[in-house]
Amino acid sequence: MNNTESKKVLCGVLAIFLGGLGIHKFMLGYTKEGVIQIIISIGSCGILSILGLIEGIIYLTKSDEEFIQTYQVGHKGWF
Numbered sequence: 001m002n003n004t005e006s007k008k009v010l011c012g013v014l015a016i017f018l019g020g021l022g023i024h025k026f027m028l029g030y031t032k033e034g035v036i037q038i039i040i041s042i043g044s045c046g047i048l049s050i051l052g053l054i055e056g057i058i059y060l061t062k063s064d065e066e067f068i069q070t071y072q073v074g075h076k077g078w079f
Contacts, residue, residue, distance in 0.1 A: 007027070007028075007072075008059060008060070008062070008064060008067045008068075009060070010027065011024040011027050011028060011056075011059050011071075012024075012056045012057075012059035012060035013056065013060075014027060014056070015052045015053070015055045015056030015059060016052070016053055016056035016057070016060075017056075018052070019037075019049050019050070019051060019052010019053050019055060019056060020037070020038075020041035020046055020048075020049025020052055021037075021038060021041070021049075021052075022034035022035065022036075022037030022038045022041075022052070024052065024055065024056065024059070025037055025077070028071055028072070030075075030077045032077075033077040033078065037051070037052065054079070055079065058079060059071075
């Protein structure tokens with residue numbers, strides 16, 4: 001398992017279980033998006049933390065190459 005693959009799995013699992021806290025965003029280096037995710041989650045009383053669950057599923061269903069190109073090279077902050 002190489003470093004980028006483990007980052008994909010780690011970010012996916014963090015997004016599924018702690019998505020409302022935006023931890024997966026911080027792991028990818030998206031500080032602004034992470035803070036926004038925390039604010040959205042608090043503002044919605046946790047209801048919109050489902051966005052993290054959706055992102056986690058998206059992360060884990062992408063191939064390693066797609067994940068790297070989209071989130072590490074392309075710096076796509078949302079979905």
